[in-house]
Amino acid sequence: MSEIRDRSDLRVRVATSLKAIPASAWDACANPRAGTSGSLESSCEPVDSLSQLDTDNPFVSHAFLRALEESGCIGGRSGWSPAYLLVEDAADDRLLGATPSFLKSHSQGEYVFDHSWADAYERAGGRYYPKIQVSAPFTPATGPRLLVADGPRADEARAGLIAGLEALRDQTDASSIHVTFAQGPDVAALTEAGYLERRDLQFHWQNEGFGSYDDFLSVLASRKRKALKRERREALSAGITVDVLSGSDLTEKVWDDFFAFYQDTGSRKWGRPYLNRRFFSAVGEAMGERIVLVMARRAGRYIAGAINFRGANTLYGRNWGCIEDHPFLHFELCYHQAIDYAIAHKLARVEAGAQGEHKLARGYRPVITYSAHYLADRGLRRAVANYLVNEHAHIASAQEALAAESPFRKGNDDA
Structure with a gap:
């Protein structure tokens, strides 16, 4: 593991394998409320994924990510190079936060497509890869991405992870950071930090x-x-x-x-x-x-x-x-x-x-799903921001149209 950012009370490091991270410490950040059950929802209205919090998401668990590592699906020549950010309490080395983050040399296996962004940037003479991807590999499922343990330092740990991603981008000369299929607290923190919000639809x-x-x-x-x-x-x-x-x-x-x-x-x-x-x-x-x-x-x-x-x-x-x-x-x-x-x-x-x-x-x-994107090049960022305005309107219109075609009974339908 290498240290990429340090303060007197908070340390941010990057690990290239989960072998270096105890499962209990990782899972205390990934799913701090594991074991609690969510209530059944009764709304018939179209919803978005920000309100759909699962307290024990399997795809950011130590077991799932370790299985990907051990099998060679990530790492090696896969184009998914683990670069897990860890935020630790400098006083006792306790893990306060982590990210399932990867250096990517392509855009496969992500399900939030940025191929057109990459093509446009490279046609203009830029270098889009490597980029930083924060997600569950090969898994288009909403879940936590800025993993923080419960406690009084949760907000501080989340801020430390965002700062750590920027430091990692500087260190690796990555073009961008992509946090995909993210949940409410992460989306809010990332957009406040200047990330562009993107939306898509699932069922x-x-x-x-x-x-x-x-x-x-x-x-x-x-x-x-x-x-x-x-x-x-x-x-x-x-x-x-x-x-x-x-x-x-x-x-x-x-x-x-x-x-x-x-x-x-x-x-x-x-x-x-x-x-x-x-x-x-x-x-x-x-x-x-x-x-x-x-x-x-x-x-x-x-x-x-x-x-x-x-x-x-x-x-x-x-x-x-x-x-x-x-x-x-x-x-x-x-x-x-x-x-x-x-x-x-x-x-x-x-x-x-x-x-x-x-x-x-x-x-x-x-259902609307969300991702957040940081693009270092100002020109590319400006172009993508303009594109996303139109895409947001299209997604909202598509959700409304699809909801109208649902098989659920309307007011005058036969019972």
Whole structure:
């Protein structure tokens, strides 16, 4: 670890591996309120991710990030070089804050696309990479990014992390800092520090205290209810059964099967899957009880699967794949089964990942997500700031239009 900023009472350092950081100290910053549950939300209005705080986010946990390191998905030649900022109490070395931050040599695996920014800057003679990325790698899920432990120095630690990111940018000559899929306290602190706020849309399912899937269907328009019932029947009509696996159910054979599905989808979507086979074994061993793996079986073998991670009050849908194509099976495993699980376990929401307007018809609502960006070059910053004004208006308009197309009953719909 190297020290990048020092005061008499606060020390900011950078670590290139989680091996140097005790899991308990990191997790006390990443999820300081872990174990507390969130209330179910009852609002039917379009919402934004700033209000959707999960008190135990799996993707910034020491276990998840360490699994990425140990498997080689980050580090080495991956283009994701760990540069974790640590803010410590200089008097007793206690960890007060941290960031899941990386030096990036490309813009893959981020889901908040800045390729046009990079292209414009490099056409003008600039050098966009390296850049600093603060996020959960390969994971478009909202969560804390400026990780601070509870206590009287929380605000001071957050300010120290922001100052540390700027010092790291100076030290590495990075063009920019990108904090993606961030939550309210982080977005507020970063924009106050001069970062540009960017918005995008995802689709999340909100639990309104439903006791069953039928309860959920009851709030939909009659025509939509019938369509989803038929869709779920047809998804399993070829003799398909569904297993929901977690913890000790996650054997190496299960991971072999799921990885084959994941590779098929990954190779079709982006050419090379981001995660390797070793990652799934490592993450299953480290946090298997927080994994919800939904697998479809036909004729005695698994043919498709969807992996989810569980927080305190949220189920996060991540990756899916199959080796047999069946109508509606993707929707069943990724969306309907996730709703079933959230209702059964009284979770407040399901985050279904990036993109996908098809989620709207399955009862997932349009939700605004946020990121914050610091661009060192004034010309690039000015151009991006102007672009974001128009993009914000487009996102707001798109959310309103999508919400109007939701399957939920309107005032004059049949019950």
